[in-house]
Amino acid sequence: MGLDILQMAIVIGILLVLVKPVGTYMAAVFMGKRTWLDPVLDPVDNAIYKVSGIDPNQGQRWPAYVKAMLLTNLVMFVMLFLIYELQTLLPLNPDGLGQVDPWLALNTAMSFITNTNWQAYAGESTLSYFSQMTAIIFPQFTSAATGLACGIAFIRGLSGSTNLGNFYVDLTRAITRIMLPIAFVMAIVFVALGVPATFQGAVQANGLEGVAQTITRGPVAALTSIKHLGTNGGGWFNANSAHPFENPNPISNILENVLMALLPMGIIYTLGIMLNRKKQAWTLFGVMGAFFMVFLVIAYAGEVQNNPLLTGLGLDPSQGNMEGHELRFGQGLTAMFVTSTTAFTTGTIDAMHDSLTPLASITPLSQMMLNMVFGGKGVGFINLIIFAVLGVFLTGLMVGRTPEFLGKKIEAYEVKLAAASFLMHPLLLLFLTAATLGFGLDLASIANPSSHGFSEVLYGYTSMAANNGSAFAGLNANTPWWNGSGTVVLALGRYVSIILMLALAGSMAAKQAVPVTVGTMRTDGRLFGAVLFGTVLIIGALTFFPALALGPIAEHFAMWSGQTFSS
Numbered sequence: 001m002g003l004d005i006l007q008m009a010i011v012i013g014i015l016l017v018l019v020k021p022v023g024t025y026m027a028a029v030f031m032g033k034r035t036w037l038d039p040v041l042d043p044v045d046n047a048i049y050k051v052s053g054i055d056p057n058q059g060q061r062w063p064a065y066v067k068a069m070l071l072t073n074l075v076m077f078v079m080l081f082l083i084y085e086l087q088t089l090l091p092l093n094p095d096g097l098g099q100v101d102p103w104l105a106l107n108t109a110m111s112f113i114t115n116t117n118w119q120a121y122a123g124e125s126t127l128s129y130f131s132q133m134t135a136i137i138f139p140q141f142t143s144a145a146t147g148l149a150c151g152i153a154f155i156r157g158l159s160g161s162t163n164l165g166n167f168y169v170d171l172t173r174a175i176t177r178i179m180l181p182i183a184f185v186m187a188i189v190f191v192a193l194g195v196p197a198t199f200q201g202a203v204q205a206n207g208l209e210g211v212a213q214t215i216t217r218g219p220v221a222a223l224t225s226i227k228h229l230g231t232n233g234g235g236w237f238n239a240n241s242a243h244p245f246e247n248p249n250p251i252s253n254i255l256e257n258v259l260m261a262l263l264p265m266g267i268i269y270t271l272g273i274m275l276n277r278k279k280q281a282w283t284l285f286g287v288m289g290a291f292f293m294v295f296l297v298i299a300y301a302g303e304v305q306n307n308p309l310l311t312g313l314g315l316d317p318s319q320g321n322m323e324g325h326e327l328r329f330g331q332g333l334t335a336m337f338v339t340s341t342t343a344f345t346t347g348t349i350d351a352m353h354d355s356l357t358p359l360a361s362i363t364p365l366s367q368m369m370l371n372m373v374f375g376g377k378g379v380g381f382i383n384l385i386i387f388a389v390l391g392v393f394l395t396g397l398m399v400g401r402t403p404e405f406l407g408k409k410i411e412a413y414e415v416k417l418a419a420a421s422f423l424m425h426p427l428l429l430l431f432l433t434a435a436t437l438g439f440g441l442d443l444a445s446i447a448n449p450s451s452h453g454f455s456e457v458l459y460g461y462t463s464m465a466a467n468n469g470s471a472f473a474g475l476n477a478n479t480p481w482w483n484g485s486g487t488v489v490l491a492l493g494r495y496v497s498i499i500l501m502l503a504l505a506g507s508m509a510a511k512q513a514v515p516v517t518v519g520t521m522r523t524d525g526r527l528f529g530a531v532l533f534g535t536v537l538i539i540g541a542l543t544f545f546p547a548l549a550l551g552p553i554a555e556h557f558a559m560w561s562g563q564t565f566s567s
Helices: 002-030 038-052 062-085 102-113 129-158 167-193 220-229 250-275 278-304 330-343 358-370 379-399 412-438 450-465 480-510 526-560
Strands: 203-206 212-215
Touching (some): 002 250, 002 330, 038 167, 062 129, 062 167, 062 480, 102 129, 102 480, 129 167, 129 250, 129 379, 167 220, 250 278, 250 330, 250 379, 278 330, 330 358, 358 412, 358 526, 379 412, 379 480, 379 526, 412 480, 412 526
């Protein structure tokens, strides 16, 4: 246990050291301040603007910013779909993989353009190298940059500027100055650690038992770096980061954990710089960090506890839960990875979440349901602002005062936008879960009965609605119902909240600042931090606890009473 705690502390310590420099650099990039990469990248950016016909000095109000974002994403979505469907005619297909099923192609294109990277397929046996690079790795840059750009635009609106920036400029700078440099360096590091980077096809080998095996490879390191940095998830291999070609050793495991947290944590400090409210940023960071630590403890406690069904058969009770886990990482780094991949909406996995104990599975489910424990870069803290707006509104009702946030009055319009944005998330995941189970839609895809089967369905829709992409791995999602309904959830889960919150930012920007008085409730201290923590806890529990009670909580009590899934 001591080694586990040390390993988790090392990861957290590295991240806390990197928050300020990463946040400062991102603020410089998006505020137009000079950075050390400018002499090299300014000509590149200017060439992109010239070829694309973009005026980098032309600002956009929130409707124009949203329109540019949606149009760009639509064009890329169509491109991805066509690549999947035409991969048999395209180059770099050394293993001769065939056309992707249209339903699967539709779901995959929407998944990767929305920064979700939910995979209803095995990458090594479905997609060619060309498809992996142009329709998987490429959107992992652009979708991550889209979320980051929208987050920065939201910050500009909170600062009081009706000019949210220029989406095309923000998208370009996010890719050239943040995503590409870091991903390039880390890809080389992963190659040094043993991650493949080749265009040669699969090789045949004989295992230790003399059985012939087909070993798939490819330019895996390129995907491994950006999928974690961009909080994309997905994987070259079906086993994802539990596969030794994607995650060879504990060092790569720690680096992947750090990468997926780097930008979501850093952007909170960026917010403090751009708003000139660093204390406010640390308050938000503290609330997110508190939730992260609570869920980390739950995940770790669940994984080190004894499984009474197994210890009753004579297994060593000191081993904890290791079924479906990598012995290379143990419970500590596994619990840390489970917590991080759902806190930072990455979706990559180094252990099968279907194999988590019922108690530990509460962590990934809850974090995706709340969708505000740091979240992805840009979109995560936007969801926390939703709770902040609702929190100051409820507090204002209790004290009989018009609520204020960041020096602006929060009125009915802003509360409606925040409420609608919040309600879309539970509506998607709870309604689709209820419809699937209530109407018996594609129940054959569920691998396990009882409460665990319920958790599999709930986890699937929660992951897609939260744009996370991880799976319980006990669900066959490659069917017309799952691909079709999942595409709708992916799209609405991504774009509705972004549109509503950018509208909120535009509304806030248009308001006059109000002077601070003795009656003003400050939102940058421990008191508001406690109010915000309580708001998230109460609203989240009222919304999602009944679903958790039917799934992992019911399964936990059943396990300790000696019942299996089938009983």
